[in-house]
Amino acid sequence: MLQDALDNAAAGERLSREEAAALYREAPTHVLGRLADAARARRHPERVVSYIIDRNVNYTNVCVARCNFCAFYRPVGSSAGYVLGFDEIFRKIDETIAVGGNQLLLQGGHNPDLPLPWYEDLFQSVKARYPEFKLHALSPPEVIHISRLSQLPVATVIERLVAAGLDSIPGGGAEILVDRVRTLLHCVGKATADEWLGVMREAHRAGLRTTATMMYGTVETLDERLEHMFRLRDLQDETGGFTAFITWSFQPDHTELGEKHGVTTEATGIEYLRTLAIARLVLDNFDNLQASWVTQGGKVGQLSLAFGANDMGSVMIEENVVRAAGAAYCMDEVEIVRNIEDAGFIAKRRNMHYEVLGDPIFRERQVPRMLHLATARADGDTSVPEELANYAARSKQGKASRGQTS
Numbered sequence: 001m002l003q004d005a006l007d008n009a010a011a012g013e014r015l016s017r018e019e020a021a022a023l024y025r026e027a028p029t030h031v032l033g034r035l036a037d038a039a040r041a042r043r044h045p046e047r048v049v050s051y052i053i054d055r056n057v058n059y060t061n062v063c064v065a066r067c068n069f070c071a072f073y074r075p076v077g078s079s080a081g082y083v084l085g086f087d088e089i090f091r092k093i094d095e096t097i098a099v100g101g102n103q104l105l106l107q108g109g110h111n112p113d114l115p116l117p118w119y120e121d122l123f124q125s126v127k128a129r130y131p132e133f134k135l136h137a138l139s140p141p142e143v144i145h146i147s148r149l150s151q152l153p154v155a156t157v158i159e160r161l162v163a164a165g166l167d168s169i170p171g172g173g174a175e176i177l178v179d180r181v182r183t184l185l186h187c188v189g190k191a192t193a194d195e196w197l198g199v200m201r202e203a204h205r206a207g208l209r210t211t212a213t214m215m216y217g218t219v220e221t222l223d224e225r226l227e228h229m230f231r232l233r234d235l236q237d238e239t240g241g242f243t244a245f246i247t248w249s250f251q252p253d254h255t256e257l258g259e260k261h262g263v264t265t266e267a268t269g270i271e272y273l274r275t276l277a278i279a280r281l282v283l284d285n286f287d288n289l290q291a292s293w294v295t296q297g298g299k300v301g302q303l304s305l306a307f308g309a310n311d312m313g314s315v316m317i318e319e320n321v322v323r324a325a326g327a328a329y330c331m332d333e334v335e336i337v338r339n340i341e342d343a344g345f346i347a348k349r350r351n352m353h354y355e356v357l358g359d360p361i362f363r364e365r366q367v368p369r370m371l372h373l374a375t376a377r378a379d380g381d382t383s384v385p386e387e388l389a390n391y392a393a394r395s396k397q398g399k400a401s402r403g404q405t406s
């Protein structure tokens with residue numbers, strides 16, 4: 001089986017599950033890398049490696065989902081819970097534009113006190129102030145959360161969000177698309193595998209492009225990682241709506257899974273590179289694979305470019321989620337470009353659709369260096385945005401704090 005799999009992969013043939021399993025389990029790492037690099041080169045022969053300048057903003061950390069791998073969320077009523085005000089988000093957009101950025105990656109917890117009109121008003125006011133600025137926002141579980149909260153079908157929620165200004169949907173919350181694993185991670189309630197895929201299907205039908213992700217290294221088997229990839233490959237065959245695939249390893253610090261369930265070690269760099277390489281070979285209908293340097297660090301991120309990745313993801317201006325679980329890597333545009341070029345590739349700026357926007361912006365004009373990661377809020381800032389009083393809360397604590405009685 002291994003030899004057949006090696007031959008098929010080298011010839012660029014579509015891999016069966018058995019062949020993928022044989023390669024993932026048995027092929028030497030350098031051979032997997034060579035095959036993945038050849039697959040990358042067939043799709044991207046021009047040796048361009050792209051990246052995007054955008055800002056990763058988490059609009060709230062209050063969440064009722066309580067996934068046990070997450071160190072970021074705070075329960076409803078927690079004094080450490082926050083919701084960003086519209087003005088705070090505008091300021092973050094101004095800072096993003098100042099360093100050449102064109103998009104927010106906007107995700108947050110499942111906050112029961114943020115109804116659909118809050119998202120609509122936010123998106124509309126962003127578009128009114130910054131008509132060209134893009135909103136890559138709300139992963140499938142967030143869309144499902146809003147759908148449940150508003151008692152509207154997912155398709156209607158997507159339609160209303162698009163009308164308000166949503167441009168594309170990030171592939172967060174996929175973890176592993178196998179319900180056995182999702183149950184153990186306490187995330188099956190926020191979205192089953194079918195529900196996650198169902199939101200993406202609806203989004204693609206509505207004309208949105210989305211990304212797909214995978215978080216591995218918790219309680220799943222290698223076969224379940226492959227099951228995840230094959231489910232994505234099937235949906236991509238059906239809709240063609242995914243622009244990219246991004247995989248990263250579980251970050252265990254300060255998580256319930258780490259502290260109470262003993263999953264305390266992080267997958268190694270070799271495991272990451274093997275997983276990335278097998279993804280490039282299995283996902284033969286995905287154009288783009290991102291290097292997850294945010295979790296793996298810049299050096300493994302750079303090596304990813306020899307294991308199937310053709311994109312360095314985003315310049316990191318702000319990060320809250322991975323940092324809460326113990327990883328805080330920072331690379332601004334200068335550093336990302338240095339890593340791409342040192343690996344023998346040509347660095348190009350892109351948008352969410354992976355269309356090339358141009359050469360590095362710092363070579364065109366002076367932009368401030370970003371040598372430290374910003375956070376959603378400064379430590380100790382517990383301010384509550386004024387506009388929240390205009391939106392109906394669902395939780396007892398939310399109603400009380402807004403003076404709402406019913």
Ligand code: SF4
Nearest residue numbers: 063065066067070073
């Ligand atoms: S991963 Fe997302 S949905 Fe799960 S607890 Fe954290 S913020 Fe909530």
